[in-house]
Amino acid sequence: MQDMTAHNSSGRPGAGRAVAASVLAVAAALGVGHLLAGLVGPNSSPYLAVGNTAIDLTPEPVKQFAIRQFGESDKLVLLGGMGVVVLVLAVLAGLLSRRAVLPGAAIIGAFGLLGLAAALVRPDLGPPGALPAIAAAVVGTGSFALLHRSAARDREVAVDGGERAEERAPTVFHRRFVLRAAAVAAVAGGSALGGYELSRPAGARSAREWVSRRVPPNPPIPAGADFAASGTPRFITPNAEFYRVDTALSVPAVSPQDWRLRIHGMVDRELTLTFEDLLRRRAVQRTITMTCVSNQVGGDYVSTATFTGVPISDLLEEVGVRPGAEQVFSTSTDGYTAGTPVEVLRDANRGALLAYGMNGEALPPEHGFPVRMVTPGLYGYLSATKWLTDLELTTFDRKTYWELRGWAERAPIKTQSRIDRPSAFQRFPAGTFTVAGIAWAQNTGIARVEARVDDGPWRRAELSTEVNDQTWRMWRVDLEFPPGAHDVQCRATDRSGQTQVVERVPPIPDGATGQHSISCTAT
Ligand SMILES: Nc1nc2c(c(=O)[nH]1)N[C@H]1C(S)=C(S)[C@@H](COP(=O)(O)O)O[C@H]1N2
């Protein structure tokens, strides 16, 4: 079965097969690169490394143009365009190799070098990032040489027809190229698919690792900031123990590479930020106690972390807030919305952040990875949007997720205190017992905490070292417990002189009030 384009020169594969060989070899190279990148880190896939380098080298105005023009598909457009260029070059490599293997192998090898160079200059990869590109270069040139040779051998046999064809069945020779081409195509498809599968969960992991490397460790917390030995929580809540409240059915998966934040509405200059844009801005670290409005008196929807991120006041300064803007309306990828008063976010002293770091690592996925808001002093539902993607300066006419469900438009955190020791219904020996707990009055600061047994006199508790006025304070006090059943109560007073109100109100619409009490028994 003689190739129609054949002439009498032996050892030459012919144009069709040479092009097929180079296109398949390039596909296999990219596939294997992708597969290895699934293990090493998705950005080390030679294709993506070249793409990301291209993005970094693109001048800012062109980038802004692409983001405006293609929105969230800007990445897709770039990768598709690169695909066309690669295909054209692969075809060219094939055409140049009709006679000899070398020109095509050289072009494919050069691809590999380009991928290697791109992987080496990526700031986020490190030495293992070179592996996929090296493997891709080896697989690409190797499979090209293999296919090229078998195409040429098929041809030899078909043209000569002589003794060699008798030695080995000609049908096998004829099929050698087709079989090998099919094998290379299978490697290309299979490895690309495998890489895709691998880089989904592992991709999210390595993206978090990449962000984590940009988050400084927590500053030291002064000794005496908690009374953990007396039964209070530790001052910093480990991420795994930080309370979690959200409406998301499954944790949204947002990659920092695809993340965009648009700041618009009543502003002078609209702004769209990529994650790298955010990283380039001035970052600060702030230790903040977050509280949920639905926290019941004595509840655990309160935790403290050191957040790293960009001051929101800097960004509002940059876009220029127009007069009349009342709230910053924030939207999450999962459709959640919140509205934070403009004056709070513009206040540099208040210190609201676009946070990407939490306790020395990237935000955990369930706490908003890659970027969330954190606003000291306001309940989380209107000020701490996770998986943040959009900030619109607007008036309070625009209603948010929880406002539409009956919660308040404004909700500063109310001064509260909680007893952690004794625990409810705890039994302990009668006599002196150390009662301990936490108190918070974000943005005002705790001045005093008192506790008492039953209707006895209020006793002033010892306070832990203050870290800043946006964080909780721990308290403890030795109280006398005669044998029998008792109620222990506590109350906090903030620096404005306001003592926690006695009246119990439920969390809706703007936070619970009332004093915490615990029933216990001294034996
Ligand atoms: N996208 C999104 N962000 C959200 C929420 C939500 O449901 N969806 N819940 C808010 C509420 S009510 C609180 S109290 C805080 C809780 O943050 P955490 O889960 O990190 O503790 O996130 C806020 N941000």
Ligand SMILES: [Mo]
């Ligand atoms: Mo909340």
